[in-house]
Amino acid sequence: MKAMASAPAKTILFGEHSVVYGEPAIAGAVNKRAVVKIRPSKSDKSILKSYDLNFEAELDTENKKYVLKKGKPGIIRYILEALSKVHNHSPIEILLSSNIPIGSGLGSSAAVTVATLAALYRYHNIRFNKKSLAHDAHMVEEAVQGIASPLDTLVSTYGGLVYLSRNKKVEHFKVNFNAPFVVGYTNKHGNTGKMVKDVRLLKNRNPKVINNVISSMGQLTNYAKQAILKRDFDKIGELMNINQGFLDVLGVNTFELSRMVYRARECGAIGSKITGAGGGGSIIALCPNNIDQVAEGISKEDNVLKIRFTRKGVSSRVRD
Numbered sequence: 001m002k003a004m005a006s007a008p009a010k011t012i013l014f015g016e017h018s019v020v021y022g023e024p025a026i027a028g029a030v031n032k033r034a035v036v037k038i039r040p041s042k043s044d045k046s047i048l049k050s051y052d053l054n055f056e057a058e059l060d061t062e063n064k065k066y067v068l069k070k071g072k073p074g075i076i077r078y079i080l081e082a083l084s085k086v087h088n089h090s091p092i093e094i095l096l097s098s099n100i101p102i103g104s105g106l107g108s109s110a111a112v113t114v115a116t117l118a119a120l121y122r123y124h125n126i127r128f129n130k131k132s133l134a135h136d137a138h139m140v141e142e143a144v145q146g147i148a149s150p151l152d153t154l155v156s157t158y159g160g161l162v163y164l165s166r167n168k169k170v171e172h173f174k175v176n177f178n179a180p181f182v183v184g185y186t187n188k189h190g191n192t193g194k195m196v197k198d199v200r201l202l203k204n205r206n207p208k209v210i211n212n213v214i215s216s217m218g219q220l221t222n223y224a225k226q227a228i229l230k231r232d233f234d235k236i237g238e239l240m241n242i243n244q245g246f247l248d249v250l251g252v253n254t255f256e257l258s259r260m261v262y263r264a265r266e267c268g269a270i271g272s273k274i275t276g277a278g279g280g281g282s283i284i285a286l287c288p289n290n291i292d293q294v295a296e297g298i299s300k301e302d303n304v305l306k307i308r309f310t311r312k313g314v315s316s317r318v319r320d
């Protein structure tokens with residue numbers, strides 16, 4: 001029996017970090033995916049391989065440990081945590097492919113987690129639905145990172161452009177929002193777990209100021225929801241720029257992210273902001289009239305990722 005599953009990356013338009021404190025957020029699945037294939041191992045060891053990420057590890061699924069043969073370990077923790085929830089420790093081979101830039105604010109950890117869990121459920125013939133999968137994947141991200149909102153795993157599971165409300169209700173935007181966005185990413189990576197913890201420490205040291213900022217970010221997300229429904233690009237852009245200011249206040253901005261944010265605006269973007277946890281990683285720029293100029297401007301010193309929003313969430317199948 002072989003099982004495979006794939007899940008999309010995402011980009012957060014509004015509400016990263018504040019969503020961790022229960023504020024609303026808006027994020028969309030994008031056309032970059034993580035693919036996980038599982039089959040019985042040819043030896044008595046469980047093996048994890050990724051040619052795309054250039055790593056290989058032997059997994060001790062019972063003790064959540066691994067021996068790294070090649071590459072960087074980070075993402076393995078999400079896979080081991082997923083295995084500890086579902087797998088019976090029989091020796092398996094896991095092959096991970098992904099075209100999502102990793103540690104770049106585009107939700108590679110969520111996509112890998114969702115795809116791994118879905119492939120495992122298929123492999124073990126365990127019934128699941130999107131609701132249970134999104135929940136389990138959120139638990140994995142929380143266990144690995146210490147703190148995590150349900151946003152990334154929800155979007156990666158369901159696909160589409162999603163509004164997550166204060167009371168954790170998921171609404172799918174019906175608008176055709178195949179909007180003119182450019183994503184720029186730097187070679188300096190961020191680490192979500194660390195950034196989320198740093199924001200918490202800042203908030204603990206300055207509760208009155210930071211609590212107000214976080215609730216303003218929630219308010220801003222609700223204004224953005226209205227602007228998206230009306231396809232009012234000027235308003236969306238203005239709100240993205242305010243959101244960027246708030247993210248700077250939270251301490252997740254960097255020199256490289258700022259460079260991309262301002263370069264995008266200089267080249268005609270009507271809004272640009274960090275997307276994801278920051279501390280490195282990506283920005284998103286709204287540029288309805290000049291995508292090419294903005295992409296060219298960013299690519300002078302950083303990288304551009306061509307994205308499209310996609311309705312396609314997780315997908316999975318088995319083969320005998």
Ligand SMILES: Nc1ncnc2c1ncn2[C@@H]1O[C@H](COP(=O)(O)OP(=O)(O)O)[C@@H](O)[C@H]1O
Binds near residue numbers: 108110
């Ligand atoms: N080349 C790499 N190989 C394996 N894991 C990596 C590599 N680069 C970063 N990681 C790990 O991948 C994870 C990325 O998750 P996260 O920080 O949430 O960023 P994102 O989800 O935006 O990609 C982190 O645990 C990080 O340590």
Ligand SMILES: C[C@@](O)(CCOP(=O)(O)O)CC(=O)O
Binds near residue numbers: 107
């Ligand atoms: C900062 C945060 O809001 C989003 C993190 O996204 P990413 O892992 O950087 O893609 C954290 C979370 O929602 O759990």
Ligand SMILES: [Mg+2]
Binds near residue numbers: 107108109110152192
């Ligand atoms: Mg992540």
